Amino acid sequence: MSSIAIDPGHGGKDPGAIGPTGLKEKECALKIALKVGQMLKKHNVKVIYTRTDDSYPSLTQRAELANKAKADYFVSIHLNSSTSPSAHGTETFSFKRGTVGEKLAQKIQSHLVKSIRLANRGVKQENLLVLKKTKMPAALVEVCFISNPKEEALLKSDAFLNKAAEGISRGILAQLSTT
Numbered sequence: 001m002s003s004i005a006i007d008p009g010h011g012g013k014d015p016g017a018i019g020p021t022g023l024k025e026k027e028c029a030l031k032i033a034l035k036v037g038q039m040l041k042k043h044n045v046k047v048i049y050t051r052t053d054d055s056y057p058s059l060t061q062r063a064e065l066a067n068k069a070k071a072d073y074f075v076s077i078h079l080n081s082s083t084s085p086s087a088h089g090t091e092t093f094s095f096k097r098g099t100v101g102e103k104l105a106q107k108i109q110s111h112l113v114k115s116i117r118l119a120n121r122g123v124k125q126e127n128l129l130v131l132k133k134t135k136m137p138a139a140l141v142e143v144c145f146i147s148n149p150k151e152e153a154l155l156k157s158d159a160f161l162n163k164a165a166e167g168i169s170r171g172i173l174a175q176l177s178t179t
């Protein structure tokens with residue numbers, strides 16, 4: 001049985017980004033992450049969450065939890081933010097190019113964009129701590145911009161959160177089907 005560590009970004013003392021009407025990244029990330037977990041479990045995938053409530057494990061703790069559980073993949077779920085309110089769309093990060101983590105990021109990105117139909121900002125590389133410290137292939141998805149008024153409004157809709165979770169799950173399942 002494959003196992004996936006799902007990491008809802010931020011939590012507890014760390015709200016993450018905050019939208020123009022006050023919506024918090026930590027809450028949206030948790031809702032999407034729990035939905036992704038439910039969908040994966042239906043496909044017989046073992047799910048390890050780094051948090052399931054409003055707590056704040058440190059970035060190192062999140063990576064160590066996934067490493068100890070020997071998860072096959074690690075997926076961190078975030079909402080993007082910019083000082084420019086017009087910034088919009090979906091992007092996914094991997095630690096390095098040419099890795100299985102990049103393949104995972106590409107699959108999540110393409111299925112997520114198909115599902116929620118926001119602008120495709122592509123797959124990028126960044127030296128993010130959770131991607132660096134996890135031993136398994138890892139990706140970090142920025143579903144949309146909570147700082148953008150239109151995209152923040154979408155995040156208040158359960159139907160949108162479901163679509164986002166479906167897209168992320170399909171991407172993960174597509175990656176699992178290659179291994």
Ligand SMILES: [Zn+2]
Pocket residue numbers: 009010016017025078079
């Ligand atoms: Zn974040």
